[in-house]
């Protein structure tokens with residue numbers, strides 16, 4: 001080896017060790033932190049309904065509120081980025097995955113409790129499970145949400161809605177964890193909901209939602225659930241992975257109508273396709289990448305703007321390393 005080669009090699013080694021300081025090992029920092037499951041390099045395509053997305057450094061499943069508090073406080077102290085995952089049904093995770101910690105409440109925090117006409121559900125409980133519980137108890141009000149495939153936490157964060165109803169309409173209060181671990185309860189009147197969104201300070205976590213329902217006849221509740229469920233089956237491409245509606249409906253009318261009118265139903269980029277059943281859905285034909293989905297979304301946005309002068313806004317959330 002020549003002297004100059006040696007110089008280059010040692011400079012490279014120095015650079016690598018300097019990078020080691022900069023590229024943090026978020027996995028190591030999570031080891032042994034909680035009793036609940038911790039997965040490393042977790043492929044996010046397994047945890048999202050669209051089935052795309054690279055690995056998350058670390059996916060944590062705290063078993064209870066205490067463990068969640070530990071995660072949140074540790075992450076804050078060590079400046080570790082945290083992303084709260086529901087069931088991943090409104091998400092596009094980029095192909096390079098997520099740096100830092102992804103936290104899911106779906107294993108340890110999913111209890112539902114009834115108190116008269118009030119149902120209190122932990123954030124990791126599925127909306128489906130909540131609606132089924134309300135049917136069993138003869139409580140009406142949640143029927144339109146049957147078939148929305150996310151969690152209570154995700155539903156509240158997105159102010160999920162269907163058939164003219166929004167989750168906020170039946171909400172009484174929400175319990176939240178602040179970034180310093182303090183737990184607070186907020187009545188609906190103190191929360192800022194809008195179309196498919198709830199404005200929360202960054203790093204706050206939804207722990208529970210308390211819903212105020214009405215006593216009803218079980219048979220009638222079931223009939224309404226059946227009606228909404230059939231409408232969903234008729235209009236949505238439920239046989240393929242998707243993230244639900246990609247775009248919010250603009251003031252001018254349903255996003256799907258404009259996309260359909262300019263002939264984009266069935267339009268493909270690689271394995272990503274605008275559904276031919278519901279033009280506001282993009283489906284994964286099997287092996288789509290997040291990049292293909294995102295290119296297709298950009299293409300639809302551009303074409304709708306060019307042809308209809310309408311700026312579509314995204315309902316779906318995009319996360320992960322660009």
Ligand SMILES: Cc1cc2nc3c(=O)[nH]c(=O)nc-3n(C[C@H](O)[C@H](O)[C@H](O)COP(=O)(O)OP(=O)(O)OC[C@H]3O[C@@H](n4cnc5c(N)ncnc54)[C@H](O)[C@@H]3O)c2cc1C
Pocket residue numbers: 049083084085086087088089090091105123147148149150151152153154155156157158159160161162204205206207236238242243244245317
């Ligand atoms: C087939 C299909 C049909 C759908 N139909 C509808 C529909 O009719 N109406 C509708 O509104 N949506 C619909 N969706 C979209 C989606 O199901 C909803 O937006 C759902 O509420 C998202 O919940 P999630 O648990 O999957 O959240 P995720 O997709 O995991 O997360 C969404 C956002 O919520 C945040 N979040 C999740 N949990 C918490 C928490 N505990 N605290 C703080 N933030 C949190 C996440 O950080 C993220 O920003 C549909 C999706 C699919 C795939």
